[in-house]
Amino acid sequence: MGAFEMLRIANTSLGMHQTWLDALAHNIANVNTATPTSGNAFQEQLVVAQARTDGGVDVATIAQGGDPQGRLVSDPDNPLADANGMVRMPDMDMGEQMSSLVMAQRGFQASVQVTKTAQDTYASALQIGRA
Template structure:
């Protein structure tokens, strides 16, 4: 492992965790998006992480939730069908919030690794100057 490999690995983790955070924020923001029964529900985004050969991680893709969503009886809603139903996304908020905590902590850990590596490299440079 080279001297700066740690920064590349931590940087790749920062990028993947940022994408995960963005997807979770998008899901949470659209958890109550209502559509008519003749339309697809909002589809939650799920980030697929992929290990890289250099020890880092990258976004392997984005998978989407079920477009069927869930049917909710809401006869007063303007988008309700003749039976009084609307379609909502099938998003479990407790799962989204748990994942949000994991993604935030992963991001914070990657930031700390980056800071520690930079401090170590700076200390080594100072020793070399002495």
């Protein structure tokens, strides 16, 4: 595999992992978002990756996960609470979101390392050509 090919594949991986990190940040920021019982609860964003024929990876879609009904929570002081003092909260597991965040960060870091290695390979090749 050539250095240009490594850069191309790493670039697709960087893009996919950045999208995944953005979706996870959005999920974590909304883990405590209350909605009225008349509406749907916040649903987590799930990034679906798809392998490319050239070895790279793309974001196939961003799906919504979790139950739109969420979970009902008693919060009578919340301005969104119904007559019974209930609000809808997202049905998300913060531990699962944090575990996914670690995996997405590691994937992003690995892609950055591949990019650095390819750059070093180019620099070495240029030095050989100058000598």
